[in-house]
Amino acid sequence: MSYLELTNVTKKINDETVLNDINLKIDQGKIIGFVGTNGSGKTMLFRAILGLIKISSGQVILKGQEVGLNTERQVNVGAIIETPGFIKSYTALKNLQYLASIKNTVGKDEIIAAMKVFDLEKVKDKKVKKFSLGMRQKLAIVQAFMEKQELLVLDEPTNGLDKESVQIFENLMNQLRARGVTVLLASHDDRVIKAVADEYYQIDGGKIVSD
Numbered sequence: 001m002s003y004l005e006l007t008n009v010t011k012k013i014n015d016e017t018v019l020n021d022i023n024l025k026i027d028q029g030k031i032i033g034f035v036g037t038n039g040s041g042k043t044m045l046f047r048a049i050l051g052l053i054k055i056s057s058g059q060v061i062l063k064g065q066e067v068g069l070n071t072e073r074q075v076n077v078g079a080i081i082e083t084p085g086f087i088k089s090y091t092a093l094k095n096l097q098y099l100a101s102i103k104n105t106v107g108k109d110e111i112i113a114a115m116k117v118f119d120l121e122k123v124k125d126k127k128v129k130k131f132s133l134g135m136r137q138k139l140a141i142v143q144a145f146m147e148k149q150e151l152l153v154l155d156e157p158t159n160g161l162d163k164e165s166v167q168i169f170e171n172l173m174n175q176l177r178a179r180g181v182t183v184l185l186a187s188h189d190d191r192v193i194k195a196v197a198d199e200y201y202q203i204d205g206g207k208i209v210s211d
């Protein structure tokens, strides 16, 4: 059985079919890209994989467990889905410590080590409200991998990142792959995806149109 398997996944909202009979099999330890224009269904697909929406029909199975709205996930998943919801009056470090306190698997030292990937340890005591868009995005990437999550679901992770930071992101993806982490990566910019993904799929109108 594949690590992640989607079978006939369809999501209808009112009269619109936003995911249309998606079938996917993804092996552990791969970086899989999803490319598509605005509104093609990438975020909705990720919501279905994360169990954030009730799909209209079909099935999502992650590591042998069906993903649903009311099931507690066994797999530790890191995600960036839409605008990261940090507490703006908290510092960067306090935000990450707060998120880490939910599972309580990593402490301050590990969090700071993860921040160092993007040089964020220098601004760890700065409040997130004073962060630029790119800095927030880097913080979102850090929260997605800082607990050594085994699956990362990253929607437009390089949004707002400068060239140098995109390069750091690409290096990070290669390091995570070497550690056996599985990454799903969506972007309307196929450059990053082509640079890091083992395979990628094109999504159009809620359908996978090519791979």
Ligand SMILES: Nc1ncnc2c1ncn2[C@@H]1O[C@H](COP(=O)(O)OP(=O)(O)OP(=O)(O)O)[C@@H](O)[C@H]1O
Pocket (backbone or CB within 6 Å): 013, 018, 036, 037, 038, 039, 040, 041, 042, 043, 044, 045, 188
């Ligand atoms: N809350 C919602 N209610 C109704 N329709 C929605 C909702 N959210 C998304 N949609 C529709 O679902 C479709 C897929 O949207 P989705 O957000 O998955 O696209 P996307 O590929 O992630 O686009 P982008 O590149 O802009 O992030 C679009 O047609 C959109 O209008």
